[in-house]
Amino acid sequence: MKINPSAVLLMAAPLRAKAFTQLKHSARHTRIPLAMVSSTANALLEQDNLPNFASIEPDQLSPAVSQLVEKLEKDFTSFESNISSHSYSPQYDDILPELEKMQFPLGYVWGVAGHLNGVKNSDELRTAYESAQPSVVTTMSKFSQSRPLFEALSAIEKEWGSADEADDFHTQQKRRAVENNLRAMKLGGVGLEGDAKERFNEIKLRLAEISTAFSNNVLDTTKAFHLDVENPDDLENVPTSAKAMWANNYATATSTDESKVEADVENGPWRITLDMPSYIPALTHIPNREIREKVYKASLTRASEFTKTTDDSDKNNVPLIYEILKLKKERAEMLSFEHAAEMSLASKMAPSVDSVVDLSNLILEKALPAALRELDEITALARTRGGDEYTEENLEKLMSWDMSFWSERLKESKFDLKEEELRPYFALPQVLDGMFSLVERLFNIEVKKADGETEVWNEDVGFFNVYDVDSKEKIASFYLDPYSRPADKRGGAWMDVCVGKSEAVGRDIPVAYLTCNGSPPVDGKPSLMTFREVETLFHEFGHGLQHMLTKASVGDVAGINGVEWDAVELPSQFMENWLYDKKTIFGFAKHYETGEALPEDIFQKLKDQKNFGAGMMSCRQILFGLLDMELHSNFDAETESIFDVHRRIASKCTPYSLPLSEDRFLCTFSHIFAGGYSAGYYSYKWAEVMSADAFGAFEDVGLENEEKVKEVGRKFRDTVLSLGGGVEPMAVFKQFRDREPSPEALLRHNGL
Secondary structure (H helix, E strand, O other): OOOOOOOOOOOOOHHHHHHHHHOOOOOOOOOOOHHHHHOOOOHHHOOOOOOOHHHOOHHHHHHHHHHHHHHHHHHHHHHHHHHOOOOOOOOHHHHHHHHHHHHHHHHHHHHHHHHHHHHOOOHHHHHHHHHHHHHHHHHHHHHHOOHHHHHHHHHHHHHHOOOOOOOOHHHHHHHHHHHHHHHHHHHOOOOOOHHHHHHHHHHHHHHHHHHHHHHHHHHHHHHHOOEEEOOHHHHOOOOHHHHHHHHHHHHHHHOOOOOOOOOOOOOOOEEEOOOHHHHHHHHHHOOOHHHHHHHHHHHHOOOOOOOOOOOOOOOOOHHHHHHHHHHHHHHHHHOOOOOHHHHHHOOOOOOOHHHHHHHHHHHHHHHHHHHHHHHHHHHHHHHHHOOHHHOOOOOOOOOHHHHHHHHHHHHHHHHOOOHHHHHHHOEHHHHHHHHHHHHHHHHOEEEEEOOOOOOOOOOOOEEEEEEEOOOOOEEEEEEEEEEOOOOOOOOOOEEEEEEOOEOOOOEOOOEEEEEEEEOOOOOOOOOEOOHHHHHHHHHHHHHHHHHHOOOOOOHHHOOOOOOOHHHOOHHHHHHHHHHHOHHHHHOOOEOOOOOOEOOHHHHHHHHHOOOOOHHHHHHHHHHHHHHHHHHOOOOOOOOOOHHHHHHHHHHHHOOOOOOOOOOOHHHHOHHHHOOOOOOOOOHHHHHHHHHHHHHHHHHHHOOOOHHHHHHHHHHHHHHHHOOHHHOOHHHHHHHHHOOOOOOHHHHHHOOO
């Protein structure tokens, strides 16, 4: 996965109101008056520098939020009074910059709390977070629903008149910030009064509460499951790295202070869990169908009515989904939208649900025939090599828990390449070095490790500084949390904002959180990554680059802020393309023990298998996107269930693999029910059109033409990575590509 389904919310949040309800993108630094800090030893109130993670405790959250909410409400009341004066003439510098300063302290605290909730989750932090959330949401609603503020911003927009193409970037930023804030306020209920306003705010509070509960249920039911395997025959031909991880899992879980259990990689026992580094190799490599089925169904039924808990707690997300959909529909209708999807698209590039469906159908038309051909090949191999249990007499068709296993066997047979052969060449330290070398080539920046410069929340977390090569100045920093920690860390991978660039609050060094759930080091070896994990790292770093390389100085549109949701995946998906570039790969793919470079023939096989399974993968993504859109537009709980909708959309997108009767995938679809992708999951494909076309600019000049590649790379930095939300995304793309995007490059890259 590319963006964390529960927490990675790469959305702009004018007036921060939306960000507060969604946990993320609210941590902007400014100086807190010393008097405010000195009265308490609360690490969350020490905001001059980066968060003091080693000193932050869950019990500090409630008092910090209470103190800052009280001050913010007092300051905003005074602010509203001032701008409501008959003698006041609204000026930009008196409005948005002042709001940034005013909102920053609470945003800092809530941003740090949201981050820790994702990477260092605990019962104590959950309780504190859930207790503080209502006051945060309520306070921020006062900004988004302030009539005096709305009227002041409207007056500024009217005075400025229509945008002029000759406007400099500084002016463009301000225009976009005002425009985005006015739109966000309309979507935030600024036009409502009386009972309608009260009900709207009740919905907002409840949605924030349910979103948190949904995410917690997914985390809890993921870490609750384990399956112990004791028979070595069940793991025949399974890669050593997977067995080592599972043996370690078992040893760690069963060791006590009095009795330490040693991991036995070859003889077991082995413990399989549902976090991705464990789940994926189980489905891909374990030959025993019964074990694969148990693991697959355990994952498929998480956070549902099938979930069994040891303490009888309710972890069922089904009723939460129905409530979320009902509340979002009601909220949209209160604002005169036909449905929640229409409301969602009001702040995106896609003009309508029909336009999303049209693009999806265009891709599906090419992808589905390819997927059916892929299935035929996979099935034929299973029938030939699988023995009696895979004959037509014993198995009518391959089941879902067979697909990954036999797809991997087909890929190995077609390309004579096993994933395990690649791992020794993808040690995390070397991959990082290669990724940093790539961005130095393309974007003229240098990344340097800076561990120890600031506190971190886990010993595995690294800290890095980013420098401009020409000026030698530090321009950004980022944290990297690379490994899976199922006990307290949410699944998936995401980029988030620690510090946003903002002239108003005096912060010119943006700082990002990059979070992955990759394979941890085992048996004294470094983290040996799968190619998919390398792709994920490059993807999240792409998000980070757009945040860190921004030249926007208006906080509301700096970096990823203010970027339309269906354009935000452009830099991330763009970065993935470089993993098939020879110079890039050979810059880091060296054996972790011998230093030997990846053999040329293996690299060629890696390129040859790039589009293996592209049909099925595309159909799967289209399924998720259309399912999301259908649930938020046409769904009627009176006529069908959410699972009926899933089966109906699957019959169109993946007719070869219909959901099982117990399929509860929706109960863990955190992207749309606990993240920022509600009626927006299509964004992956929408932005992939742009990202593929953007990479096409490098292909056009020749990937081996170093000077031209650098030239195009600088242009990409100066447009896509620098302008952030300060310019609307289509205009940004046209500045880079000198035309609008075309889907041809995407179809070509996917072999469709």
